[in-house]
Amino acid sequence: MIKKITTLPGDGIGPEIVESGKAVLQVIADLYGHQFEFQEGLIGGAAIDATGVPLPDETIERCQSSDACLLGAVGGPKWDQQPPHLRPEKGLLAIRQALNLYANLRPVQALDALIEESTLKPEVVSGVDVLIVRELTGGIYFGEPRERRTIDGEEGVVDTLVYKKSEIERLLHRAFQFAEIRGKHVTSVDKANVLESSRMWRECANEVATHYPSVTLEHMLVDNAAMQLIRQPKQFDVLVTENLFGDILSDEASMITGSLGMLPSASLNGTAFGLYEPVHGSAPDIAGLNQANPLATIASTAMLLRYSFGLLEEADCIEQAINQVLLKGYRTADLTNANAISTEEMTKAVIKEIKVAIHS
Ligand SMILES: NC(=O)c1ccc[n+]([C@@H]2O[C@H](COP(=O)([O-])OP(=O)(O)OC[C@H]3O[C@@H](n4cnc5c(N)ncnc54)[C@H](O)[C@@H]3O)[C@@H](O)[C@H]2O)c1
Ligand SMILES: CC(C)[C@H](C(=O)O)[C@@H](O)C(=O)O
Numbered sequence: 224m225i226k227k228i229t230t231l232p233g234d235g236i237g238p239e240i241v242e243s244g245k246a247v248l249q250v251i252a253d254l255y256g257h258q259f260e261f262q263e264g265l266i267g268g269a270a271i272d273a274t275g276v277p278l279p280d281e282t283i284e285r286c287q288s289s290d291a292c293l294l295g296a297v298g299g300p301k302w303d304q305q306p307p308h309l310r311p312e313k314g315l316l317a318i319r320q321a322l323n324l325y326a327n328l329r330p331v332q333a334l335d336a337l338i339e340e341s342t343l344k345p346e347v348v349s350g351v352d353v354l355i356v357r358e359l360t361g362g363i364y365f366g367e368p369r370e371r372r373t374i375d376g377e378e379g380v381v382d383t384l385v386y387k388k389s390e391i392e393r394l395l396h397r398a399f400q401f402a403e404i405r406g407k408h409v410t411s412v413d414k415a416n417v418l419e420s421s422r423m424w425r426e427c428a429n430e431v432a433t434h435y436p437s438v439t440l441e442h443m444l445v446d447n448a449a450m451q452l453i454r455q456p457k458q459f460d461v462l463v464t465e466n467l468f469g470d471i472l473s474d475e476a477s478m479i480t481g482s483l484g485m486l487p488s489a490s491l492n493g494t495a496f497g498l499y500e501p502v503h504g505s506a507p508d509i510a511g512l513n514q515a516n517p518l519a520t521i522a523s524t525a526m527l528l529r530y531s532f533g534l535l536e537e538a539d540c541i542e543q544a545i546n547q548v549l550l551k552g553y554r555t556a557d558l559t560n561a562n563a564i565s566t567e568e569m570t571k572a573v574i575k576e577i578k579v580a581i582h583s
């Protein structure tokens with residue numbers, strides 16, 4: 224099987240962690256007899272520096288002509304003062320929109336090996352398995368107008384939250400479909416006590432729920448959800464929400480796992496194609512130091528194999544290898560204060576476990 228993968232390293236720690244993900248994919252290809260063809264694309268600050276724009280057309284074309292993409296992260300202080308259309312983050316938003324990647328899966332699993340590293344109590348964390356399904360191509364991230372303007376004679380600003388009903392419904396269907404094969408419970412998170420968009424979201428959730436009789440639906444206001452995620456995360460199975468709420472809640476939920484460096488994601492558009500990336504950003508504070516935790520990116524490659532290539536055994540193999548290295552006590556600096564290993568060492572440790580698993 225020949226599959227084309229476009230890597231988009233981006234900025235900060237992006238190139239380091241994408242290198243890790245690529246190395247793991249290559250080992251899987253070698254050991255299982257697959258052929259993965261890699262090509263690279265420019266995005267974010269790296270693209271701005273090289274071409275003047277955060278998402279060159281060539282990058283979109285490369286992604287469109289591949290079976291899946293693996294992205295590192297974009298952004299950094301170097302570009303923070305740029306106008307909006309010349310910011311690295313614009314490249315990320317634009318690729319999500321160009322490829323119609325509306326469904327963003329952000330699984331949050333508490334691994335037994337990291338129970339002690341979580342900021343929450345072991346009994347609260349143990350066994351947590353939440354799938355956050357975040358809407359990724361609509362909402363306040365993309366609505367127009369968005370501008371500075373004079374309001375009542377003074378300097379003001381406008382951002383706009385827009386959703387079409389069909390955009391909400393297609394995402395909710397995905398969430399319910401995942402719940403059907405998981406814990407059969409959907410928590411739809413909104414701010415229906417204030418926002419009209421949330422009131423429509425709630426109506427859509429109620430309607431979509433009628434198509435999935437085996438799944439229970441609960442509505443939760445986002446402020447309460449932020450608290451409940453920390454108080455009792457095991458009450459959640461699938462948590463579905465709009466773009467901005469999903470962004471914030473997933474970073475919060477990462478602390479259940481012990482580190483933001485542990486959270487993978489898949490961005491899907493309803494076809495087999497997907498873009499896979501860690502939930503975290505470009506971590507400018509540790510960029511280039513070989514300190515970043517590569518496990519979120521490596522876990523994203525497992526999602527890539529599962530969702531875009533249907534390679535379930537291979538995906539499981541990567542996830543088990545991650546578990547094994549953590550059980551053996553390997554930790555990058557985000558997970559320990561003592562005896563931290565480097566990005567490269569962690570990557571090698573995972574690859575070694577994959578090889579051991581396949582040869583045993
Ligand atoms: N998907 C993306 O490309 C993405 C996501 C979030 C933020 N960003 C961008 O990244 C830049 C920095 O943002 P930020 O500092 O708010 O968030 P961040 O996620 O980059 O970093 C937050 C903190 O977590 C740490 N961290 C993140 N990933 C880590 C890893 N793999 N291993 C170890 N530690 C890790 C960082 O060192 C930092 O202390 C900004 O320009 C932001 O816009 C990009
Ligand atoms: C960098 C930023 C645009 C992005 C987002 O808000 O979606 C990031 O925080 C993420 O979670 O992928």
Ligand SMILES: [Mg+2]
Nearest residue numbers: 470471474502
């Ligand atoms: Mg985010």
